[in-house]
Amino acid sequence: MRFNKFGHDSSIKFDFVKKARYFFIFSIAITVLGIASLGIFGMHYGVDFRSGSSVDISVKKDMSGQKEAIEKYLADNDFGKPNLTVGSSRVTIRFDDVLDPAKEKELKAGFAENFDKDASAEVNTVDVEIAKELERNALIAMLVASIGIMLYVSIRFEWRFALAAIVSLVHDAFIVISVFSIFQLEVNLPFIVAVLTIIGYSINDTIVIFDRVRENLRFSKIKKPADLDDLVNASVGQTLVRSINTVLTVVVAAVCLLIFGSEAIKLFSLAILIGLVSGAYSSIFIASPLWLVLKKKQKPKTAVKTPAAS
Structure with a gap:
């Protein structure tokens, strides 16, 4: 077992920071495709959201x-x-x-x-009024969940972590919405439950990585930007196996529901499955590199000059 300067196993060698631009480009491309699909096709709403x-x-x-x-x-x-x-x-x-x-x-x-x-x-x-009310309440539920998560992360960590986490959550939710829009899959109340579940799962995975970043940041001496790059790479590498194992166990359950479940929950299972994969991807390749970008824009603290002795 090899240990790095942060005192943890460093057997996983992958430069997450250096490759981050490719993941950013991929995510932006998917987002643009999703926006185009929503603009052209919209969502295929089920009876829950229309009369x-x-x-x-x-x-x-x-x-x-x-x-x-x-x-x-x-x-x-x-x-x-x-x-x-x-x-x-x-x-x-x-x-x-x-x-x-x-x-x-x-x-x-x-x-x-x-x-x-x-x-x-x-x-x-x-009827029409109930459908509109359900749609409005679903949007409010997702908005309240996002605001609550942002406040929690801001209090526990700092605003840069919170902003990176929210971008990651929106990314995950939008990936699921985009897939359902592109393939015109039905959107109903179980779909909203799936999106809220994905948000909760994704933030849990992201918090684990952020906690390791904060721990390493506390005990490391950052002298140059390259040190921050090493810190993020080490932090993600230290939690990578845990993240993969966690998502695989839940994916197995979601796949079983998709294959063996009734017709009523197949789309719910599919949304969960897409969200799980997207959540693991964004926690590893989007959230931490985005925090790094924000952190590097932080103005360095200036030392207070003491007056020279006369």
Whole structure:
């Protein structure tokens, strides 16, 4: 085991600081692509954030190969072309318009007659005002979470750490939003829960690295900018194995949910999976190098001159 001047294992040799510009460029490119996608395509909001009806049908038989037949049935019976998700034991139909009681009854009876007589359906309806309120509350929740995290990091560390942490969090959340916008995946309340979970996970990983940076900063003698570079490289290297192991354990759980979970939580699992990878990436390659950029812009403290003895 080799130890560096900070007194910790230095077996991991990678210049995170020198390569930081490439990671910054990559993240900026993804951000620009996401902004372009949001401007052109927007988000594919589910029934939670727009008026309409969502019909969740639990079936006893495997329906995974019946999607085209269900679409034909809906079109032939004047139900239009709603968003349809078909799984082995669950069928979800999302209508842009609110279904009246007569249509609800017709849909339930028709599905039981044509596909599964033992099927049970649950209809959830959201009107325009509720949809707007949910969207507003979701944005407020994310804003409050970000402000709370920034205040916490500012108190525990300093404002440079806080700013770098918030940029990292926004980066992670925006990566998930961009992917859902580009591929037009449905955005609903579980998606908001996933984003808030990602924010909490990402800041935890970032705080671990920042804590090591602060510890090394406390016991080191910084005489030139290159010393700060070495400090950040050493700090990230010392926590890298821990960060990778942590994200891998959670990724395994998220992948299992994505593969074996029901249709209702697949998009939630996908958002969590994307956010976990993005969170680990930003904590290692974005947050600490960004703090270093801010730290190097700090004005050096000037020594107080004492008057010469006469």
